[in-house]
Amino acid sequence: MNGELTPNAKAILLLTAPFLGGKSKRSVKPLSLGDYGDLARHLRKTGWQPADLFEPRALEELGQSWPRVDIDRVQRLLGRGFLLAEAMERWRARAIWVVTRADYDYPRRLKKRMRDKAPPVLYGCGDRAMVDAGGLAVVGSRHVNQELLRYTEDVGRLAAEGDVPIVSGGARGVDQAAMRGALYGGGRALGVLANGLERAALNRENRVPLMDGRLVLLCPYDPAVRFLAGYAMQRNKLIYALADAALVVNSDHGRGGTWAGATEQLERLGFAPVYVRRTWEPCAGLEALAKRGAASWPDPRTPADMRAIVSSDRPVLEPVGPFQQDLFRRRRADSTVAERDAAVSAADERPEVPTRELPSPKRLAPKAVKAATRLLPVLIGEMTRREILAALGLQNPGHLREGYLKPCLGEGWIEMTNPEKPSSRNQRFRITPEGRAFREAP
Numbered sequence: 001m002n003g004e005l006t007p008n009a010k011a012i013l014l015l016t017a018p019f020l021g022g023k024s025k026r027s028v029k030p031l032s033l034g035d036y037g038d039l040a041r042h043l044r045k046t047g048w049q050p051a052d053l054f055e056p057r058a059l060e061e062l063g064q065s066w067p068r069v070d071i072d073r074v075q076r077l078l079g080r081g082f083l084l085a086e087a088m089e090r091w092r093a094r095a096i097w098v099v100t101r102a103d104y105d106y107p108r109r110l111k112k113r114m115r116d117k118a119p120p121v122l123y124g125c126g127d128r129a130m131v132d133a134g135g136l137a138v139v140g141s142r143h144v145n146q147e148l149l150r151y152t153e154d155v156g157r158l159a160a161e162g163d164v165p166i167v168s169g170g171a172r173g174v175d176q177a178a179m180r181g182a183l184y185g186g187g188r189a190l191g192v193l194a195n196g197l198e199r200a201a202l203n204r205e206n207r208v209p210l211m212d213g214r215l216v217l218l219c220p221y222d223p224a225v226r227f228l229a230g231y232a233m234q235r236n237k238l239i240y241a242l243a244d245a246a247l248v249v250n251s252d253h254g255r256g257g258t259w260a261g262a263t264e265q266l267e268r269l270g271f272a273p274v275y276v277r278r279t280w281e282p283c284a285g286l287e288a289l290a291k292r293g294a295a296s297w298p299d300p301r302t303p304a305d306m307r308a309i310v311s312s313d314r315p316v317l318e319p320v321g322p323f324q325q326d327l328f329r330r331r332r333a334d335s336t337v338a339e340r341d342a343a344v345s346a347a348d349e350r351p352e353v354p355t356r357e358l359p360s361p362k363r364l365a366p367k368a369v370k371a372a373t374r375l376l377p378v379l380i381g382e383m384t385r386r387e388i389l390a391a392l393g394l395q396n397p398g399h400l401r402e403g404y405l406k407p408c409l410g411e412g413w414i415e416m417t418n419p420e421k422p423s424s425r426n427q428r429f430r431i432t433p434e435g436r437a438f439r440e441a442p
Helices: 007-016 033-046 050-054 056-065 071-078 081-093 108-117 128-132 146-161 174-184 197-202 204-212 229-241 257-269 284-291 303-311 322-334 337-348 366-378 385-392 397-411 433-440
Strands: 097-100 121-125 136-139 166-168 189-192 215-219 245-248 274-276 414-416 428-431
Touching: 007 033, 007 050, 007 071, 007 081, 007 097, 007 121, 033 050, 033 056, 033 108, 050 056, 050 071, 056 071, 081 097, 108 229, 121 128, 121 197, 128 215, 136 146, 136 174, 136 229, 136 257, 136 303, 146 166, 146 174, 146 303, 166 174, 174 189, 189 229, 197 204, 197 215, 204 215, 229 257, 245 257, 257 274, 257 284, 274 284, 366 385, 366 397, 366 433, 385 397, 397 414, 397 433, 428 433
Parallel strands: 136 166, 136 245, 166 189, 189 215, 245 274
Antiparallel strands: 097 121, 121 215, 414 428
């Protein structure tokens, strides 16, 4: 909300916001998420609303009905009206809006999925309606090589072509690469920040997409708050809760925010299906997430393929754990008529592929089957001979050509990007729909 605060919104802000951007130092510690959650539940049981606490009699009755509450602390928090007015002026000057759980336009996804754990206050900049648009969450580490950054940007660009918003954390590395790819491709991006909203809202690179309505920045913490690791961990929950599906591009094994957020989704929360990138080099973190139930990323090649991942119950390429299976079933049961129509429309837009009955593996040459078993799982997007050699752990280009490429080309499971120049140094290879069907066959 950018205009006048509702009484309930004002009460929630006074109870929970630190107002760090103001000149005055806060004299009382605001309620934590857990403290406010307890208070909100008690208010609901008694039929009260947060705004009722402005009345002295309501505060007195609250202290009698709920001895756990510190009435003096609540009263002092509610008396910070000047600090709130000062903070609101500062936020308006930076085009930052604020929305509370008491407001009608608070993101429905967060209320439905996080319930009482949803942040009582959200700060943002950009088109607020886009926060509830869903999309693809893309997460990963800050420190990655240029190859992974290009890969992630390509994911963002394909999402833009399919009108699929990218949801990410706005941090350096994978997060920014995914958002950059989406925005450069003319698409939309939602950056869920752990800190620094004021600085990001004034960033020159963000101004144009913010004004165009293609970028939204969101933060559950005060716009002037400094970075804390705990804030980043909590922010990860929002990324998954606001998305329809999630792709983990890379992750450390057993440590870091990416690992913690993904394992929490797989094992406990399940806000969205979790996919992991098919790797062309060993990645202990992604392999461990796959063992915990993450599905392999389907490597969409068309905008319709990308839309299908986030808008339908498209089957995954490999078996997933029971938790993910239940999640996919819930998505099917909860899908609305509009979502089903969108999925059908997306499927109708896919280019037709001539269908043919795949020959039984017994009729295929053993050499071709053996080559496909090793080559197809590692073929990610479009890859050069050198990249395929590295992915397979081979050194001899002749062995690659005779033992892998020729058999799979002959069966139509892979294709060249430049068939007119088969020996070109810039030649790349990609999997065909027939190859994908063979790879997915039981």
